Amino acid sequence: MSAEQVLYQSPLMYRVLREASGALVLEAVVGGIAMYSVRVRLDEREAAAYASEGAAFSDRLAKAIMADPSFGGRAYEV
Amino acid sequence: MTRSFRCLLVATALAAGCGQPAADPAKKTEPTKQAEPAKQAEPAKTEPAKTEPAKTEPAAPPTPTPPAVSTGACDEKQAKLSAEADARAQPYGIVQHLEKNFPDMKVSWLMKETPYQNFVVKTAAKNFGRCDDSGCYLFAAPTAVIEDAVKKSMTGDKHDAAVLGKALGLPAKNFEGPLRMMTLDLRATNSCVRLPVDSDPGVWKCQSAEDKDCFKFGGYTSGGVPEVMVLNAPVDKAEVKEIP
Numbered sequence A: 001m002s003a004e005q006v007l008y009q010s011p012l013m014y015r016v017l018r019e020a021s022g023a024l025v026l027e028a029v030v031g032g033i034a035m036y037s038v039r040v041r042l043d044e045r046e047a048a049a050y051a052s053e054g055a056a057f058s059d060r061l062a063k064a065i066m067a068d069p070s071f072g073g074r075a076y077e078v
Numbered sequence B: 001m002t003r004s005f006r007c008l009l010v011a012t013a014l015a016a017g018c019g020q021p022a023a024d025p026a027k028k029t030e031p032t033k034q035a036e037p038a039k040q041a042e043p044a045k046t047e048p049a050k051t052e053p054a055k056t057e058p059a060a061p062p063t064p065t066p067p068a069v070s071t072g073a074c075d076e077k078q079a080k081l082s083a084e085a086d087a088r089a090q091p092y093g094i095v096q097h098l099e100k101n102f103p104d105m106k107v108s109w110l111m112k113e114t115p116y117q118n119f120v121v122k123t124a125a126k127n128f129g130r131c132d133d134s135g136c137y138l139f140a141a142p143t144a145v146i147e148d149a150v151k152k153s154m155t156g157d158k159h160d161a162a163v164l165g166k167a168l169g170l171p172a173k174n175f176e177g178p179l180r181m182m183t184l185d186l187r188a189t190n191s192c193v194r195l196p197v198d199s200d201p202g203v204w205k206c207q208s209a210e211d212k213d214c215f216k217f218g219g220y221t222s223g224g225v226p227e228v229m230v231l232n233a234p235v236d237k238a239e240v241k242e243i244p
Helices: A044-053 A055-066 B003-015 B030-034 B076-089 B094-101 B113-121 B143-153 B161-168
Strands: A005-010 A014-018 A024-030 A034-041 B106-112 B130-132 B135-142 B179-185 B228-231 B239-243
Touching: A005 A055, A014 A055, A024 A044, A024 A055, A024 B113, A034 A055, A034 B113, A044 A055, B076 B094, B094 B228, B106 B113, B106 B143, B113 B179, B135 B143, B143 B161, B143 B179
Parallel strands: A034 B106
Antiparallel strands: A005 A014, A014 A024, A024 A034, B106 B135, B106 B179, B130 B135, B135 B228, B179 B239
């Protein structure tokens, strides 16, 4: 049984997951001719924004991660 | 030329069985043309017997002329973006880019196994790339370049991420673990292709000249590999190969 749950799968090649701990994670595919994925754990403010805005917020967050795959040091590779 | 000499010429020509009036200068030149070797090879149309040289000396098979490169079927939005990109890249452009780097119109790209499974297989994606309401956007490189890099990186039955990264001018970590190599023949799919632009989904703009895993406008990755933006690359038309 998976320890995480997929809350939202986007055609923009990212998905929002809920980890077993309850934390929200955004996993995004980054890169160009060589693609890989990274994850960023949402902080409280981001989790609240996702709860209220849904995909509109996660789209913005995913694009920000794709535009900066290290995401200020917060991203980790899967 | 005297009249008596002209009469002598006419008489000589008639005596030789020539039915053409010798006084017609245009007709006089015809025998010279018919004597040219190039003309002798053609008589197949009028004198079948003379076509035999073609049997004894078979004509070389026609050199296959590869179809010209094509930017595929771009909708209005993509055509506009492509025109803007070409204007920015002047005097270069997508057609010159394809002719120079993608003459066979075959493109490839790599994906780590995990995202391939999570974002292509599990989702039963119809098109590769990042999709929004306007289409699915995919960066791709010449198949020959990717193939060559993968080949060089193989040690035994596994690839060496450092070698592959170096060959493609990207960090080795991008290639660690099992990979998938996708190949698409753009002539078969007629997918729209253009120079990638800053606003394309997935673009990570370079912050400095040293950055090696980011987007630079002009049709080449920051590592110097030719790249194009492919719109709506169909999954069912792609060849997918495992790279252990």
